[in-house]
Amino acid sequence: MKKILLLLLVSTLGYAQPQTATPDDLVTCDDNNDGVATFDLTMNEMQVLGGLNPAEYSITFYETLEGATTGESPIEFPQNYTNLANVDSQTIFIRVEENNVPDNFSVESFAIMVNPAPVLPDNIMVYSCGGVFDLTTAIEETSYTLVFYATLSDALAQVNPIVQPESYTGEGSIYITVTSIDGCNATTEIQLVSGMSLSAEIVSEGDTVTILATGVPALTYQIDNLAPQPSNVFYNISYGEHTIRVTDSCGNIYVITYLVLPAAPAPEPDQTVVEGDTLADVIIYGADIQWYADAEGTIPLSPETVIVAGVTYYATQTIDGYESAAYPYAVSGFAGIDNLNKNTFTAYPNPVTDILTISATTGIDTVEIYNLLGELSLTQQVSESTARINLQGLKNGIYLVKVTGYDNIQSLKIIKM
Structure with missing residues (x-):
């Protein structure tokens, strides 16, 4: 009897763990680039079983290893599973359990990944100087694979690609399918623009000059004998007459003579x-x-x-x-008695050599001193009814003093000698 009992214990407790296989990861493309996609996890069932008989085993899926080990909280709908948001790669755990002996199980895992689709710019245009288009210039990203089609239906079906995109002679619009290194793709329209004229106008503010131009890109901009540049903005341009040149990629040149004037005071x-x-x-x-x-x-x-x-x-x-x-x-009206009875300020001596005293009827918060170009030369916090401002560090000249009080702001003109 003892021998039989021993054999019985061995047959009950000495079973072998199921010999499962590690399944492949599941990867999909994110069409709207929100990081979320739907997976059919059951696609990995036959692979994880390896050579096991599907009729003898049950397969369940879990978001955690603990769940797969205990068999608690399996994924309810594995055929239609949405990955966790904001996770580049998520691990899914599979429990393969023997039907006749539930405690006899094996746990495998695989990753589910959502790869972003290529993000394409809006209103893509390809320009031509003589009716021949280099379609390969439409997208700057060099890691993409580009395939061009004459019609949208061809692009969606991925048939009849344009054979020589570097020298295309069509017109109107064509379509491009862009594929990333992850195998995700996106399709969009490209507008073909031929014979675009070059024109330009100037907008300036003080010594900053901005050139607004249209023409076959890429455009370059030049003022007088300065080196051409890709930026259409020039800074610190001297006042006076200047010659401005805009050049497009077809070699056309647009020349403007422009008078740069100081900004209005x-x-x-x-x-x-x-x-x-x-x-x-x-x-x-x-x-x-x-x-x-x-x-x-x-x-x-x-x-x-x-x-x-x-x-x-x-x-x-x-x-x-x-x-x-x-x-x-212009002023619409003058200050009345009520305004004049508010906190007023007095600055003395004026002209001043070193120390300027500012007094107020109630109180002063801050004092700011500007030169006549509007540049802040000095600022001082006060919080009293009298302020003593040391002007020894300022050059001689005329300055504007902006005094902020408890209930109003007043500007004064002083002479530093």
Whole structure:
């Protein structure tokens, strides 16, 4: 009896683990590049069984090794499984269990991966100088495989590709299928543009010049004898007349003569104007300010001209002998008694040599000092009713002092000697 019992124990406990095989990873392409896709995990069932009889084993899928080991919480619908978002590669575990002996099981794993599809730019255009198109220039990414088709139906069916895309002579539009190194692809339309004329216009602001041009790319831009550049923006250009050249890839050249002028001066936005003030009282940033009664600059005005509410005045600045466009300045009304009773500021001595004292009826938060070009030269936090500002580090000249108080902002003009 003992021998029989021993044999019985061996037959019950001494079974061999199922000899399963490691399945391949499942990989798919992400058509909308959201990182999520649907997988049929059961595609790996026959592979994991190896040579085992499918009728004798049950297969379940799990998101964790613990689940596969205990048999708890299997994936409910493995034929339609959505991977976890924001995970480049996710491991799936398979439990292969003997039907007659449930404790006799084996666990294998494989990865599911969602590879991104190529991201193609919108409105792809290929240009031609003489009716012959090099379609291979449509996409700059060199790791892609490019195949071109004359029609969308050919592209979707992947039949009848264009044999010589480097010298295509069609017109209208064609289609391109781009395939990444992961085997994912995307198809889009390409517009063919032939005989595009070259044109350009100039936009400038102070010493910055921007050239807005259309033509067969790639365009190059040149000012005077400076080296041509791919950027259409030039900085720190001297005031005066300049020759501007735009060249397209077909060799066409567009030439413009353009006068670069200083930017118009800009008045201090937070300043109070009272009745009787003159144009000389207006805080305005610029060099060699000139006021006019008209936008064309034909009627000059004296700085002592008394400001009239509702009238527009025009200010220009002149740098290196070149006068800017005019800035229109107008006040709709003057400050009333209530405004004048607010916190007001006094600066003394003026002219000043080293220490400028600023006093207020209530309090001062900050003091900012600008030169006439609008550049911040000095700033100081105060939080008192009197401020002493050391100007020894500033060059002699005229400065604008912007004082911010508890309830208002005021600008003052001082002379540093």
